[in-house]
Amino acid sequence: MNALRARFSLTLGDFHLDATLEAPDSGVTALFGPSGSGKSTFLRCLMGLIRAPGGECRLGARIWQEAEDRTFIPLHRRRLGVVFQTPRLFPHLDVAGNLAYAWRRTPPERRRLDIDAVVGMLKLEDLLHRDPRFLSGGEQQRVAIGRAIVTNPDLLVMDEPLSSLDHRSRHEILQDLERVFRELRTPVIYVSHDFDEILRFADRLALIERGSIRAIGPVGEMVTRLDLPLAHAADAGTVVEARVDRWDEAFALAELALGGGPRLTIPNRGWPIGAPVRVRILARDVSLTLEAPHRTSILNVIPATVRELFPENPAQVMVKLDVAGWPLLARITLKSRQNLGIHVGQSLWAQVKSVAVERE
C-alpha cells in the first residue's frame, strides 16, 4: 500500500544524480554509500526540498511528483516523517511542546500512536518539561525520532540519524530504534555510511555510488555479492536470520537454526526458544577444511559448497560458500587455497570461529 518508487536525475555542478529507488511497503531499506555519493541529495529530492526536473516519485497510490512536472506535492503534505542528521528540535518549545507541535498538525483520523505511547516507546518521560537545548545529543535525537513518529507518517526517512552522536549515546539509541522499527511497521528509508548500523537494522540495502543506485537487494545477499565492495571491506561477512531452537543448559549455550537446516551454537544470552536473532559471521572468522575435523575447539563446523572465488590482493582470496541455500564468506590466503586445491563446486567444511549477534 505504501510501496515507494522514486526516480530523480539532477546535475549540481559536476555532480550527477541519476537514481531510481524502489522500496516495499514495510521494513527498513538502507541507502548506503560513501559521503559524496548522493545520498543526501537523493533524500532531499524525496522530501521535495529539491525539485529535480522530470523526477518521479510516488508512495503507494499517491503521486508526490510526476515526470511531466504537473504534480509536485510539498513536504508538508507528503505525510513523510523525517529524522534529520541533527535533531532540529524547536528551541522555543520544551520537549512536550515539540511533540505536541507534531500531534496538533496530524489530522485526528490519521493519528495512531498518541504522545504517551511515543513517550513510552522512546523513554522520554523524564525529558518532557526540559528545554531541548540542554539535553544531550542522544536525548535530543530520541525526542526528534519521537516527534517524527507522532505524525504517523506513511514513510519514515532517516538521514544518518546517529552520525552526530558519541559512541555511548549511539549505542543506547540503537536499541530504541530497533524497537521503533519493530513496533511501528512503517516503511523506513535509512541513510547511513555506517556498515554496523545497516547490518543491524536493514532488511534491504541499496548501494549508491557516484549518484546512482548500483545495486539493491536483501541485505544478506548484498553483503555477500563478490562484485560489490561490501564483500571486500575489512569487516566483510554474512548476516543471517536465525531462530533459537534449543538450549544446552549444561554449558549455557544456545543452538540457532538457520533457515534450511544448518545450526550454529553460541553462548546463550537467555533468549526464549523460538526467538528470532540476526547473526553476523565475519569472513575472517571462517576457515576451511577438506575433512571434518574430529578434535577441534571450534563448535561450529558446517558442510558447505564453494560457489565463487575472488582474489582480493596478491595474498588473499575471498571464498563464497553455499550452506544449504544461504551464503557464507571465508577470507583465506592464496597459499591455503593452493595447498588445499580449493575450486568452485567443491564440497568442504567451514569452521566458524565466532558469531556476533546483531539483533535479538
Add this chain to the structure above:
Amino acid sequence: MSLPTLSPLDWTALRLSLELGLVTTATLLVCGTPLAWWLARGRSRFKPIVEAIVAMPLVLPPTVLGFYLLILLAPKGPLGALWQEATGGGSLAFSFPGLVLASVVYSFPFVVQPLQRAFESMGSAPLEAAASLGASPWDAFASVALPLARRGYLTAAVLGFAHTLGEFGVVLMVGGNIPGQTRVISIAVYDHVENLEYGEAHALSLLLLLIAFVSLVTIFTLNREERSGRR
C-alpha cells in the same frame, strides 16, 4: 542653572515624537518583515541591489534624503499629488502622515537589517523540520520563524523607535516646525537653542538621552538573557 519644567508646547512635541516613533515602528515591522524574509531566504540576483537601497539611509546625509522626500511629497510631486487626490485634503509635505512616511524611509535599515539577520541565522533547518511535521509555509512562519526571530524583532523595534525619535534633518526638510503636527522633540531642542533657552533645551535633551539609554539597555539585557538560555 535649574531645569525648568516642560512647557505645554514641549509636552506636545514629546507626545508627537512618541506617536511618530510608535506609528513608524509599527509600519516598519509590518512592511520590513516580508522584505527581510525575501532578503534572507531569496536567491534573486537583484538581492544586492535591493540590499543597497535598503542601506542607503545609513550613508546619505539626512538633508539629501529629506530633499528628495520633499520633492516626492510636495503638492506637485508624484506622491504628494496622489495623496491630495486621494484625500482631497492638504499637502503631504509638512503634515504628520508625510512625517511618518519620511521616518519609515529614514529608519528602514534599522528595522530590516536586524530582521534579515534573524531570519538568516535560523537557516532553513527549523522550517524544513516544521514542514516535515505537516506545517504549511504560513504555519511554519508563524509557529517557528517568528518565535525564533523574536530577538531580532525586539532589536528592530527598539532601534527603529529610538532612531525615529532622534531624527532631525529629514524632519526639518519634510515636516518643518508646525507645533502639534510636525514639531518633534529634536526640532524643539534646536528651537530652544536658537532662542538661547538652554534650560528648556537641557530638559528635552536629557529626556531624549534617557529614552535612548533605556532602549539600548533593554536590548542588551534581553539579548544576554536570551543567550544564557533563559526565557
